[in-house]
Amino acid sequence: MSGLPRQAIVRILLSVLLILSLYLLSAATENSSRFGRLYLWLLLINGVVLVVLSGLIINNLQRLVRSFRARETGSRLTLRLMALFVVLAVLPGLVVYGFSMQFLQRGVDSWFDVRVENALEDALALSQASLDQRMRDMQQRLEEAARDLADVSSDMAPITLGDLRARTGASELTLIGENGRIIAASSMDTDSILPHRPEESILLQLRQGRPYVGLDPIENAGLHIRALVRAPGPDGPGNTRILQGLFQVSPRINDLADEVETAFSEYRELAYLRGPLKDSFILTLSLVLLVSLLFAVWSAFYLARRLVAPVSRLAEGTRAMAAGEYGTQLPPAGNDELGFLVRSFNDMSRRVADVRDAARQSQALVESQRAYLETVLGRLSSGVLALGRDGTLRTYNQAAEDILSVPLHEATGQPLSALVERFPDFSPFVEQIEAHPHGAEGEWRAELSLDTREGRRSLICSGAMLPGGAEGGGEVIVFDDVTTLIQAQRDAAWGEVARRLAHEIRNPLTPIQLSAERLQHKVGNRLSGEEAALLQRSTDTIIHQVEAMKDMVQAFSEYARPPVLELQRVDLNALVQEVAELYRGQAAQASIRTDLDEHLPGLEADAGRLRQLLNNLIRNALEADDGGACEIVVSTRRGTGRHAGCVELDIEDNGPGFADAMLDQLFEPYVSTKPRGSGLGLAIVKKIVEEHNGSISARNVEGGARLSVRLPTGEKGE
Amino acid sequence: MPVWTSANPRIAALAALLCLVVAGNSPPAAGFSVAALEQRFDNGLLVVDGRIDYSLTATATEALENGVDLVISQRLSLERPRWWWRDVEVVSQQRRYRLAYHAMSRRYVLNRLASGESRSYRSLDALLTRLGTIEAWPVIGRDRLDDQQTYRLRFETELDVEALPRLLRTVAWASDDWQLRSEPATLEVRP
Numbered sequence: 001m002s003g004l005p006r007q008a009i010v011r012i013l014l015s016v017l018l019i020l021s022l023y024l025l026s027a028a029t030e031n032s033s034r035f036g037r038l039y040l041w042l043l044l045i046n047g048v049v050l051v052v053l054s055g056l057i058i059n060n061l062q063r064l065v066r067s068f069r070a071r072e073t074g075s076r077l078t079l080r081l082m083a084l085f086v087v088l089a090v091l092p093g094l095v096v097y098g099f100s101m102q103f104l105q106r107g108v109d110s111w112f113d114v115r116v117e118n119a120l121e122d123a124l125a126l127s128q129a130s131l132d133q134r135m136r137d138m139q140q141r142l143e144e145a146a147r148d149l150a151d152v153s154s155d156m157a158p159i160t161l162g163d164l165r166a167r168t169g170a171s172e173l174t175l176i177g178e179n180g181r182i183i184a185a186s187s188m189d190t191d192s193i194l195p196h197r198p199e200e201s202i203l204l205q206l207r208q209g210r211p212y213v214g215l216d217p218i219e220n221a222g223l224h225i226r227a228l229v230r231a232p233g234p235d236g237p238g239n240t241r242i243l244q245g246l247f248q249v250s251p252r253i254n255d256l257a258d259e260v261e262t263a264f265s266e267y268r269e270l271a272y273l274r275g276p277l278k279d280s281f282i283l284t285l286s287l288v289l290l291v292s293l294l295f296a297v298w299s300a301f302y303l304a305r306r307l308v309a310p311v312s313r314l315a316e317g318t319r320a321m322a323a324g325e326y327g328t329q330l331p332p333a334g335n336d337e338l339g340f341l342v343r344s345f346n347d348m349s350r351r352v353a354d355v356r357d358a359a360r361q362s363q364a365l366v367e368s369q370r371a372y373l374e375t376v377l378g379r380l381s382s383g384v385l386a387l388g389r390d391g392t393l394r395t396y397n398q399a400a401e402d403i404l405s406v407p408l409h410e411a412t413g414q415p416l417s418a419l420v421e422r423f424p425d426f427s428p429f430v431e432q433i434e435a436h437p438h439g440a441e442g443e444w445r446a447e448l449s450l451d452t453r454e455g456r457r458s459l460i461c462s463g464a465m466l467p468g469g470a471e472g473g474g475e476v477i478v479f480d481d482v483t484t485l486i487q488a489q490r491d492a493a494w495g496e497v498a499r500r501l502a503h504e505i506r507n508p509l510t511p512i513q514l515s516a517e518r519l520q521h522k523v524g525n526r527l528s529g530e531e532a533a534l535l536q537r538s539t540d541t542i543i544h545q546v547e548a549m550k551d552m553v554q555a556f557s558e559y560a561r562p563p564v565l566e567l568q569r570v571d572l573n574a575l576v577q578e579v580a581e582l583y584r585g586q587a588a589q590a591s592i593r594t595d596l597d598e599h600l601p602g603l604e605a606d607a608g609r610l611r612q613l614l615n616n617l618i619r620n621a622l623e624a625d626d627g628g629a630c631e632i633v634v635s636t637r638r639g640t641g642r643h644a645g646c647v648e649l650d651i652e653d654n655g656p657g658f659a660d661a662m663l664d665q666l667f668e669p670y671v672s673t674k675p676r677g678s679g680l681g682l683a684i685v686k687k688i689v690e691e692h693n694g695s696i697s698a699r700n701v702e703g704g705a706r707l708s709v710r711l712p713t714g715e716k717g718e
Numbered sequence: 719m720p721v722w723t724s725a726n727p728r729i730a731a732l733a734a735l736l737c738l739v740v741a742g743n744s745p746p747a748a749g750f751s752v753a754a755l756e757q758r759f760d761n762g763l764l765v766v767d768g769r770i771d772y773s774l775t776a777t778a779t780e781a782l783e784n785g786v787d788l789v790i791s792q793r794l795s796l797e798r799p800r801w802w803w804r805d806v807e808v809v810s811q812q813r814r815y816r817l818a819y820h821a822m823s824r825r826y827v828l829n830r831l832a833s834g835e836s837r838s839y840r841s842l843d844a845l846l847t848r849l850g851t852i853e854a855w856p857v858i859g860r861d862r863l864d865d866q867q868t869y870r871l872r873f874e875t876e877l878d879v880e881a882l883p884r885l886l887r888t889v890a891w892a893s894d895d896w897q898l899r900s901e902p903a904t905l906e907v908r909p
Contacts, residue, residue, distance in 0.1 A: 214824075214825070215824075215825070216823060217827055218836060218838075219829060219834055260822065261821055261822040264821050269784060273786075276885045280888065
């Protein structure tokens, strides 16, 4: 925009020059003499303007060509407008020029009328004719005077010439010798020392015998009649002299002749200059027209650029909007329709930017809420699954993956059944969900047991439809792992049972035992033979059974005993080695192998309870022996993933495995498949594990069963 | 430059305008030439005699006979040459003559502009012959010249285009017919 004032100054200057040149042309055409005076100025001004305009146009053309080649916005439109303006300016200009030229040719010619020219020539001829008579008279007078000089010697000639001059009325009489030398002269003008000497050609004519008479315009003295005649000398015809007389034309005739002469000369000069005059007019007209056209072309550039500039800016603004640069503001473009368009564009751009900002805020809010929801879901202990209308998995929380122990992320965007092939144990859950197809019923609730890698789990599932139209909708499944809860309830019940049983059974056992011993002691000595033996066997049986019942009651009381732990730093590997070594000595047929992690972290645990735990587990594995070679593998390892803060202990045997029906109640008291089992071994194991905030699971593996114990180390996981 | 020799004065004038070259840019025509130039001392005065052949072009003659006055200037200068710088112009004189045709008397009038002295001639040749005759043109007194110095007389004559009617000037600037000037003639002067 900084160039605009400079351009405006140049434009105004050129406009003034153009108007001045047009004014000069107008003033010059009023008459030719003024034209002559102004002609140089016209040429100069127009020449300067022409050069300046040509330079400006070339500069503009170069800019236009450059921008057109660079395919700048608006260059095509500028070119078209330019062409249009130029045609609109040039065509009428050329038409006017053609007419002007024609008019000029005819107009200048009309100034010169043949009749005027003839009249002037006639006037001149008339003047000459009127003077001819006077010239002949003067010649006769001079010839007469020449005859009077026939007897006058050269010495006397000056005196005689003075008389003759007075008599003939000549203004000057000169006697010239044969050789052209002036013999004597007499002049009316006393200031003039030298007489007017005739030219050689006249003298030659006189020598040839022909007199001369003619007009002679003398500067500052007016028109004179010059006559030369032969004047015989006193020495005879061989010595002829020449008498020259200058006769002044009367002032009246002189003035008239002068006026005729002046008018004729001026007209002749003007007629002669008609060609250059026309040429000059045409040249000037052409120049002015050329300058005007160039000015129009230059203005066309300016106008085209000025018209196209808002359109170009609009185009660029639109392009920017399309590229996502919302809020683009264009400079104002006046109060016309283009200005209105620019203002509308600015409003639109501003509003789009506002809407975009609002959308961004909404999106941020949605993201925030989504993050909030994910956080809430992530912190939920319940598993949450969201399914689409078509049954595909849309989202889930971490608890769901933990509870189900399947990689749910692999099934995102697919039906849950896609996981069944790889995880067959997962099928009951899928079947449960598919049993309640979306839309068939509003909400549903179900309980199911699921085998997972972490063991068998009891789940309570509930499903509900999600609100939404065609795009939304779907189903949300919420499920809780109630295994622990159910187990706790059972444990509590069994603990109560065990406590009462122990209380009720322990009391009569000692009297029974004592009674049996007393009976044997008191009665045994009195009996003999078979009776004594019978009594002995019976009382032994009673005593043994009572012992057995005492053991059972002890076990029950231990099971029901409240947890009192003596926590200390325990090396689980050392404990495992110690217990395994104990059993290696006792069970000759059993093979106990250990696979221990050397980098296993220590545990904050009750070493006695853990020893009991290991004892129970190994014994349980040994008792699972089905008669073959018993192989037990005890392994420890550091937990990984979400179990990084745990130590994992696996005890795997090659027995027949657990019966499917028993898997749910494996850790419940008084549940045993073994003929001699009390049914409390695994229940106590589970109790010990839970006392240490750990978890235990059992599952059948290929060629045996595996019990997995997971105990927290108390350290923060990786 | 072909433009200047063009027979079309209109185009030539336009070209002259476009180039903004206004004068003194055409080659000299062969119309005027110095046939003889002599110097002598007469009564302690350096005078110059000479003869110049004046020959007007048909265009100039036609203009003269149609009432356009012509002015011819004669310029005589005496210079003292200097090897180390421009020559010193000791004296410079100019004579200007107006040539006119008097329709009433059918005579050609030669008028010396400085003195107003006027003579008329029956023919243009007679006038030009008289104009071309230089007799004892006084230049400078001998006492004003350095005896040890060599001087150079320079004489040149031309038709004064600037004295033409304005309308004719543009054409005259661009046309060879009006470019009438002699080559400078020089004489060595030893006092």
